[in-house]
Amino acid sequence: MTTLVPVTYKGGVYRHDEIMDLIDDLGGYIVQKHVMAQDVVLQSFVPRDDIEMIRRIAKPLAGEVIEAPLVGTEIAVVSPSLEIHHLPHTACDIAEYLRRAGAKTNMVGLARGFGKRIANLNDEERDVINEHDLAVYMLGSFEECIQQKFPALRQGIHVPIVVTGAPDRETLMRIIDPPVEGYVGGVGRIMHRFKRPEELAKLDELVDEVSRTLDARRDALAKDPLSVFPPRLMAIIEERIHEVTMLTHPTPVTAQMEGLRVKLPYDLYADDVRSLEVADGVTVGDIADVTPSRMRNYILIRIKPFSETRILV
Amino acid sequence: MPPLNYFVVESPDEVGKEAYERIAADVLQDLDLIKVVDRLHVYVDPKVPIFVAAGLLRHMPRAIRVADFANVNRGEHEIVLDIGDETYLAPLLQKLWVLFGKENVEQPDRFTVVLPAGVVGEEDLEQIVVADPSETLYKDVIYALQYIAPEGFKVRRQYIREGKFYYVASEDTLPGDIVETLVAPIFAKMGVTL
Numbered sequence: 001m002t003t004l005v006p007v008t009y010k011g012g013v014y015r016h017d018e019i020m021d022l023i024d025d026l027g028g029y030i031v032q033k034h035v036m037a038q039d040v041v042l043q044s045f046v047p048r049d050d051i052e053m054i055r056r057i058a059k060p061l062a063g064e065v066i067e068a069p070l071v072g073t074e075i076a077v078v079s080p081s082l083e084i085h086h087l088p089h090t091a092c093d094i095a096e097y098l099r100r101a102g103a104k105t106n107m108v109g110l111a112r113g114f115g116k117r118i119a120n121l122n123d124e125e126r127d128v129i130n131e132h133d134l135a136v137y138m139l140g141s142f143e144e145c146i147q148q149k150f151p152a153l154r155q156g157i158h159v160p161i162v163v164t165g166a167p168d169r170e171t172l173m174r175i176i177d178p179p180v181e182g183y184v185g186g187v188g189r190i191m192h193r194f195k196r197p198e199e200l201a202k203l204d205e206l207v208d209e210v211s212r213t214l215d216a217r218r219d220a221l222a223k224d225p226l227s228v229f230p231p232r233l234m235a236i237i238e239e240r241i242h243e244v245t246m247l248t249h250p251t252p253v254t255a256q257m258e259g260l261r262v263k264l265p266y267d268l269y270a271d272d273v274r275s276l277e278v279a280d281g282v283t284v285g286d287i288a289d290v291t292p293s294r295m296r297n298y299i300l301i302r303i304k305p306f307s308e309t310r311i312l313v
Numbered sequence: 314m315p316p317l318n319y320f321v322v323e324s325p326d327e328v329g330k331e332a333y334e335r336i337a338a339d340v341l342q343d344l345d346l347i348k349v350v351d352r353l354h355v356y357v358d359p360k361v362p363i364f365v366a367a368g369l370l371r372h373m374p375r376a377i378r379v380a381d382f383a384n385v386n387r388g389e390h391e392i393v394l395d396i397g398d399e400t401y402l403a404p405l406l407q408k409l410w411v412l413f414g415k416e417n418v419e420q421p422d423r424f425t426v427v428l429p430a431g432v433v434g435e436e437d438l439e440q441i442v443v444a445d446p447s448e449t450l451y452k453d454v455i456y457a458l459q460y461i462a463p464e465g466f467k468v469r470r471q472y473i474r475e476g477k478f479y480y481v482a483s484e485d486t487l488p489g490d491i492v493e494t495l496v497a498p499i500f501a502k503m504g505v506t507l
Contacts, residue, residue: 085464115465115484116359140463141332142359166332188332191339 004028004045004229006071008102009054011063016040019058026050029231031072031255032104043071043102045231068102069211072231072255075103076132078153080119080139082109085189090138093194094164094187097203098136098210104254106132106295110153116142119149126156127294133257134160134181134214136206141166141188147175154180160213164188164206181216182209217257226303227287228278228313230255233303237262237284240276241269259288262299266292270299279313287311317341319352319368319503326359333357337366337461344457349374349450354499355461363491364462367479367499370454374446377401380439383426392433394426404444412441454478477507 004027009019013035020042023030028046046054055065075098079091086109095105108129112120129135135157139146146165154161160181165172166188173183184206194203234253237260238244244252247263254261262273270292274285284290284301287309293300306312322337324330337355341347353368379385383405384395396402402423409418409426419427451473458471458480466482470491479496481487488494492507500507 081464083464084460114463115467116362117484118465141336142326142329142463144326144359145463145465167328171328188328189336191336191343 002027002047002049004231005048005051006068006102007044007046007051007054008066008068008071009040009042009044009058009063010066011040011058011061012038013040015061016042016063019054019061019063022054022057026054029229029235031231031234032251034250043068045072070098070207070214071102072257073103073133073214074131074254074256074261075105075210076108076129076135076159077105078108078110078113078129078135078137080110080113080153082107083114085114086138089193090187090190093190094136094138094203094206097194098207101207101211103210104251108135113149113153116145116148119152121153121155121157124294129157130159131261131293131295131300132159133217134162134210136210137161137163138187139163139165143167143171143175146172150176160217162206162209162213181213184209214257221257221305224305224307225312226258227306227309227311228303230258230260230303232313233278233284233288233301234260236278237273237276241272243269259300259302261293261295262301263296264299265297266299267297273299273301282311282313287313316347317350317353319354321353321502322355322357324357329357329359333461340457340461344453344460346453346457349454352503354503356495356499357463359463362463362466362484363495364466364482365479365495365499366458366461367496367503368477369503369505370450370473370476370478373450373476376442377444377446378439379405379441379443382443385438388430390430392428392430392438394428394438396424396426399423401443408441408443455480477505479507 020030023044023046026047028044030042030044032043034041051065058065077091077095079086091107095107098105108125110125111122162182163172163176163180164184164187168185169183172185184202187202194200234255237253243264249263252263270290274290276284278284287304289302291300322330322334333355341350349371351369351371356365382398382401386393386395413428413432417429417432421427454473455471462482465484468487469482470487471480472478481491481496497507
């Protein structure tokens with residue numbers, strides 16, 4: 001079985017369709033395509049053995065292929081509020097940096113996430129965060145505050161969490177109990193753009209921490225694989241439900257590690273999605289839970305593991 | 314670091330202290346208040362919890378007059394204003410419209426305003442006050458302090474008068490004598506009495 005690895009292709013618009021066809025022909029999947037003026041960025045999964053070939057073919061087109069550990073993941077960047085204290089720096093800079101590593105990030109600004117005593121998380125915020133593959137919590141400058149408020153902010157969250165804050169990594173590890181999956185110290189509330197080398201190093205550290213956490217999850221998934229690879233289901237949905245192509249969202253279908261978010265109204269399209277045939281006689285409803293998302297009126301598809309369905313598409 | 318004459322951040326939390334030094338410097342720089350604030354002392358203790366910022370303002374910025382950003386060239390038939398800096402162009406036009414009527418104020422291009430010589434009397438065009446930045450300065454200083462303070466500290470007391478200002482904030486109710494017990498000693502450290 002070929003192993004698909006997440007990569008980012010960066011190149012010009014000129015003849016980029018050839019690269020898209022190539023990835024398709026090799027059995028890879030394009031999860032996200034961005035066209036920015038003259039440039040094209042493709043977030044994709046390609047067979048490991050064929051990366052060199054893509055590099056070779058892309059060379060005359062001045063395209064480059066970079067390993068992007070976070071392709072195919074959807075990450076929540078949780079900020080205590082959407083006030084000027086946390087935006088645009090820290091929140092946007094972190095979200096943007098994770099995007100460069102291939103992730104699809106959503107910013108979650110809590111309604112009452114500030115203050116050490118008054119911080120809390122409402123049910124909608126909890127459910128929205130739980131729909132992601134991982135949550136990055138951006139906390140502030142004081143050890144005391146993080147220690148007091150974090151238990152309230154993590155209540156009911158069952159996805160892996162990576163915490164950032166001004167205290168160093170060891171302090172964060174000491175004050176957060178029970179432990180979370182990742183820690184990045186020395187970030188905190190920063191009121192200017194991340195541009196100094198040590199600040200950028202922190203962002204790299206965050207990407208490493210996030211990809212390490214997700215790799216652990218991928219390893220666990222490899223032991224009991226999903227009934228269908230999410231990007232594959234994504235390709236099928238994009239091909240068969242033509243309304244998807246008419247959506248103006250940057251990612252009309254968002255790939256996650258264990259499912260998909262389809263940005264169509266649940267009430268109107270859930271049955272179409274459920275009855276969609278993935279392979280001979282196997283429908284989406286057989287291998288996945290199609291549920292309403294807490295994010296607007298979207299559809300959330302959770303793919304069931306092989307051990308549950310005994311089907312592998 | 315901003316070129317303030319006195320800039321101290323105090324906190325029992327060493328990491329927090331460093332973070333707030335950077336935050337305060339960034340905010341003052343972003344809001345262009347470095348030239349305005351002369352001294353600033355910040356005290357923040359998350360355990361209490363309390364945030365105090367106290368300081369002095371430098372001179373108040375003076376009123377902006379036409380001569381500050383435009384050349385007035387008086388001709389025989391018309392007066393040509395040659396605009397050097399567009400920042401105050403909009404309030405200038407508003408002023409001129411009120412004084413001389415919209416039909417008499419012509420603007421052939423971005424940097425030129427032409428008035429017929431007849432409508433402008435003997436008054437000194439150069440000395441017309443176009444804008445007064447000090448009107449909004451108080452608001453800007455308080456906004457900056459609100460911006461520097463931790464977001465959860467919503468209960469606050471603020472004061473700005475005669476070049477002195479303070480801003481006290483907490484998550485809990487502020488004690489009635491907080492100004493005497495906490496703010497006055499901070500002013501004393503700066504060598505000033507409130």
